[in-house]
Amino acid sequence: MTLCLEDTEGTRKIWDKKFRLLYTITLSAVSLRLDVEVENTNENPGDIFPLTFALHTYFNVPDVTRCRIDGDFQGK
Numbered sequence: 836m837t838l839c840l841e842d843t844e845g846t847r848k849i850w851d852k853k854f855r856l857l858y859t860i861t862l863s864a865v866s867l868r869l870d871v872e873v874e875n876t877n878e879n880p881g882d883i884f885p886l887t888f889a890l891h892t893y894f895n896v897p898d899v900t901r902c903r904i905d906g907d908f909q910g911k
Contacts, residue, residue, distance in 0.1 A: 836860045842876070852884045853877045867892070 840856040847853070853876040861868040869890050875883060896902055 852882075854884075 836859070838858045838860075840858070842850075842853045842855075855874040855876050857870075857872040857874075859868075859870040859872075861870070869892070871888065871890065873886055
């Protein structure tokens with residue numbers, strides 16, 4: 836599933852930049868993948884804007900002591 840958010844007259848009243856944000860959610864039998872793509876749609880390509888964000892997932896689990904996280908997280 837992909838969700839799209841684009842600037843409007845209302846958004847430009849609080850942040851005067853044109854943009855398109857695509858948020859793609861992919862769920863399989865063994866994984867959840869979240870991808871974000873942001874496009875600067877300003878007419879002037881030199882009109883750049885700084886952008887940072889973080890994705891936080893929250894899972895409701897019946898017993899946190901039985902949860903496990905797999906992967907190579909050393910140094911991260």
